[in-house]
Amino acid sequence: MKTQGYHWNVVGPLFVSLHRLTEEQYQNLFEAVDDLAERVRALGFPAPSSITEMIALAEIGEDTGNPTAEQMVENLVSDHEAIVRRLREAAVAAEKLHDVVTAGMLTDRMHFHEKAVWMLRAVVAGK
Ligand SMILES: [Fe+2]
Numbered sequence: 001m002k003t004q005g006y007h008w009n010v011v012g013p014l015f016v017s018l019h020r021l022t023e024e025q026y027q028n029l030f031e032a033v034d035d036l037a038e039r040v041r042a043l044g045f046p047a048p049s050s051i052t053e054m055i056a057l058a059e060i061g062e063d064t065g066n067p068t069a070e071q072m073v074e075n076l077v078s079d080h081e082a083i084v085r086r087l088r089e090a091a092v093a094a095e096k097l098h099d100v101v102t103a104g105m106l107t108d109r110m111h112f113h114e115k116a117v118w119m120l121r122a123v124v125a126g127k
Pocket residue numbers: 007023
């Protein structure tokens with residue numbers, strides 16, 4: 001939601017690059033939420049299905065402010081980095097349980113988030 005909110009609200013000289021990049025990223029994130037929720041179901045657990053539940057489970061804080069384009073990039077970079085750390089722990093835990101399918105999915109997600117950090121940083125490089 002933060003990525004999509006920034007996509008809508010970004011202004012300034014970085015508008016075009018950040019608007020386009022965040023669109024690609026939120027589309028990837030929404031697809032990933034679906035794949036991961038379905039994996040949770042395949043493992044026999046209920047998937048969170050309300051905004052209230054999702055907020056309660058969330059580890060990434062909301063942004064209700066009005067950040068500049070540079071602050072948006074800084075916030076997203078730090079969120080993606082936090083997700084990479086969490087995914088690494090979860091992938092290791094899945095491997096310990098020999099759940100190679102979940103470990104593989106989580107590793108694929110790490111690849112996306114590391115690439116997102118690189119691309120976001122590249123947008124503000126030299127600023
Ligand atoms: Fe859009």
